[in-house]
Amino acid sequence: GNSVTQMEGPVTLSEEAFLTINCTYTATGYPSLFWYVQYPGEGLQLLLKATKADDKGSNKGFEATYRKETTSFHLEKGSVQVSDSAVYFCALSERDDKIIFGKGTRLHILP
């Protein structure tokens, strides 16, 4: 079945460092891909998405490119801030109105 695998955390970086959180997927069709962010004690918020191969989603300085050849959707940011500390979830959509989420990657940014 379809699945999402993302790098385990926690990931700890200093402020202004470059961020990459890896995400790979397995899907039988052509899913949409998402990154969601969860701040402490809150629900998830959509960060960005891409609906077809080679699309790049971007928001708040974060970017991710839908790579069908490598079945990947890695999240990147050029210069992280303390306020980016959160849990990040990679996800894909599939038929039957469901989204499959990865297990999440906790990010700590040190001042």
Add this chain to the structure above:
Amino acid sequence: DGGITQSPKYLFRKEGQNVTLSCEQNLNHDAMYWYRQDPGQGLRLIYYSQIVNDFQKGDIAEGYSVSREKKESFPLTVTSAQKNPTAFYLCASSPWGGTYTDTQYFGPGTRLTVL
């Protein structure tokens, strides 16, 4: 303001009691979902509903029940049959119930603790 509300934010229950978690949305979305979140396990789908008066089991439906009598409301009941109910519960909705789901919008969550 449009959005999803969940109440209460914190809920305590004694063992053996049923408890109902509220989820309301004013986004006019067709589909609604309930997830359970445990540390280190990501989100697991409990139930989802594409239209009023219809719902489907997700991956971990045992010990839970839902209803969808109105488009804007999708309450979740955690029954005494759920063996380990302490968790963070998240409700979500999405714009349409077609073949592929679009973006899901999440509520702030309810943290349930069984005493």
